[in-house]
Amino acid sequence: MKSISIIGAGPAGIEAATILAHHNYQVTVFEKSASAMKNIADKAFLFPNFVDAKEIVEEMCQKLVDNNITVKYDTDIVGIHRDAHGWLLEDQKGENYFADNVLLATGYTPFDAHRKEELGYGIYGGVVTSLDMETMIRYDRVLNTVGEKPKRIAFLQCVGSRDEKSGNHYCSKVCCVTAVKQAIEVKKQVPDCEVYVFYMDLRMWGQGFEEMYREAQQQYGIRFVRGRISEASGTFDKRVQIKSEDTLMGLPLRMTTDLLVLMVGMEPSAGTCALAKVCGIAGDYGFAQSADPHLHDNKTAMEGLFVCGTCKRPMSLTDAVNDGRSAALAIME
């Protein structure tokens, strides 16, 4: 029986684990957190059908149980070495594990909004991230800093993506649609709240996304402003003043809002950066690099070492699950 070590219990890693277990591989999944699907568990509802993220997390975790897959939680793989027989992995306690093949599914981490000091995250209570907003939506607690229903909320796209200053020139792919989804959720919970979305471009690339964008404008009255917010500051009544430019109208703009929501992008997780480097497959920005993005996107330059999901680049949940399946097939081949 062939053995496979999968590093990361996110959607891509779990999907690959399930298929390989079905095909009689001896699968071990290593997860450095205490639970699986952490990045999805942080969400409230998922686009485009507003399904509860909890349902997806439960279904994916059930696959691990149903297939008797060994998952080692709180286990951070810090070393990977190849010898003549296969792969030797080492965890943070110095314990070793052997496998014929290794699949990196170490995922992404959300951009740390503190790094954009001019936007005031961690300084002004009214500045929150898209992750904070997910929690507010989930618990029906969309409130301003004094615990009242907000009268105005502004969303800002591309925080930590397509951004010279943070060094991330790439697009994180899912934050446009997430902003539209969150804006709709806010309007459902607080119908009287004015909602603005500040964007550079709206990249509504997936099935049903464009329709959701139209619905946001026509049914919910959400206003989309083409422009970047350059600065946020606090006001005496604990609101946030933002300075921007409407680039379609060519006009500078100031606005006071109860909440400013920073749509943070994706960066490679610490595990992705470290392991991609150790294995010699570190690509742009620290993401793991596959052998070829067209035809061999789950293989790497190292024989027996495979990659899948957001450790390679930003992608949606659907794409990550499909990429896990694709990796399983590449490994079986």
Ligand code: SF4
């Ligand atoms: S998906 Fe939208 S918000 Fe996210 S980085 Fe790309 S353009 Fe910006």
